[in-house]
C-alpha cells in the first residue's frame with residue numbers, strides 16, 4: 001500500500017483545502033481523484049493547478065494530469081477519503097461515503113470544528129480519523145491555490161491505518177504530525193479559529209488585524225470565554241504553536257510593540273492572508289460560524305456560563321451572511337457587545 005500509484009486517495013469536497021492538499025499530492029505523483037463542483041472542474045481543466053505558499057512552494061500540474069470529477073462513483077476505489085467539505089456539509093458527505101465507498105476505506109476529516117469526526121463515525125462503518133489543517137488556503141482564481149500561513153497537518157493515530165497516507169503526504173512535502181489525542185488538537189484549533197469571524201468581520205488581512213490591539217482585545221475576549229467553557233467541561237486544548245492556549249488572551253492584550261516581539265512567529269504569514277470565513281462572506285457562501293463561536297455559545301449555555309462576546313460575534317456574522325454583501329468591514333468597537 002505504500003506505492004504512490006497503488007494507494008488511491010479521493011478528496012471529497014475539492015475546494016480550497018482539498019485542491020491544495022490534493023494538488024500537492026498529485027504534483028508528487030500520488031494517485032488522487034478530486035470530487036468537487038463543476039465550476040472548479042472547469043477552471044482546473046482549463047488552467048491546471050498552481051500551488052504556491054508564501055515561502056518556497058511553486059508547482060504546477062497540467063489539467064491532463066488531474067482527475068477532477070463531479071461523480072461520486074470514484075469513492076468506491078478509495079483507500080483514503082480526505083473529507084474537505086465545510087462542516088455544514090458533513091452529514092451529506094457521510095451519506096455519500098456510506099453509499100459509494102468500500103468498508104475498508106479510511107476517512108480523514110480535514111475540517112475545522114470539533115464535532116465532525118464523531119458525526120462521521122456515528123454513521124459510517126469505515127474507520128474515521130480526525131484531522132486538522134493549520135494553514136490557510138486562498139483560491140486566487142484560474143486554478144491557483146495559495147497557502148498563506150504555516151504549520152503541520154495533524155492526523156489521529158488509530159490502529160496505524162494511516163501509514164500509507166503519511167508516506168504520500170511526506171512525499172508531497174506536506175508536513176504532518178500524528179496524535180493519539182486529536183480531540184484536544186481540535187480544541188486548540190478552535191481557540192485559534194475564534195479569530196476567523198473577527199478577521200472576516202474586520203475585512204482586513206490577518207497580519208494587519210492581529211497587528212491592531214483593538215481587534216486583538218476582541219479576540220482575547222472570545223478566547224477567554226471559550227477557555228472558561230472548556231475548563232468547566234474538563235477539556236484542555238492542545239498547544240499548536242509556541243503558546244499554550246490558556247496564555248493566548250494575555251499575549252493578545254500586550255501593547256503592539258511587545259506583542260510583535262512575543263508573537264513574531266505567529267505574524268510570519270503572507271501579508272495578504274485572511275481567514276476562510278472572510279472568503280465565505282465575500283463569495284456569499286454560508287459560513288461555519290455555528291461550528292466555531294457558535295459551539296462556544298452552545299456549550300456555555302448548557303453550563304450556564306455567559307459568552308456575550310461570542311454571541312455578539314455570531315449575530316454579526318449571521319447578519320453579514322443575510323446581507324450577502326461580503327465583509328461588513330466593522331471596527332473593533334463594533335465587534336464588542
Ligand SMILES: NC(=O)C1=CN([C@@H]2O[C@H](COP(=O)(O)OP(=O)(O)OC[C@H]3O[C@@H](n4cnc5c(N)ncnc54)[C@H](OP(=O)(O)O)[C@@H]3O)[C@@H](O)[C@H]2O)C=CC1
Nearest residue numbers: 013014015016017035036084085089111112133136137276
Ligand atoms: N480555507 C482554509 O484556509 C482552511 C479551511 N479549513 C477547513 O477546511 C474545511 C474546508 O474548507 P475550504 O476548503 O475552505 O472550503 P471550500 O468551500 O473552499 O471547499 C469545499 C468544497 O466542497 C464542495 N462540496 C461540498 N459538498 C460536496 C459534495 N458532496 N461533493 C463534492 N463537493 C462538495 C463545496 O461546494 P459548494 O460550495 O458548492 O457546496 C466546495 O467547493 C472547512 O471545515 C474549513 O473550516 C481549515 C483550515 C484552513
Ligand SMILES: CC(C)(CO)C(=O)C(=O)O
Nearest residue numbers: 134135136192193275276
Ligand atoms: C486562518 C486559519 C488557518 C486559522 O484561523 C483557518 O483555519 C481558516 O482560515 O479557516
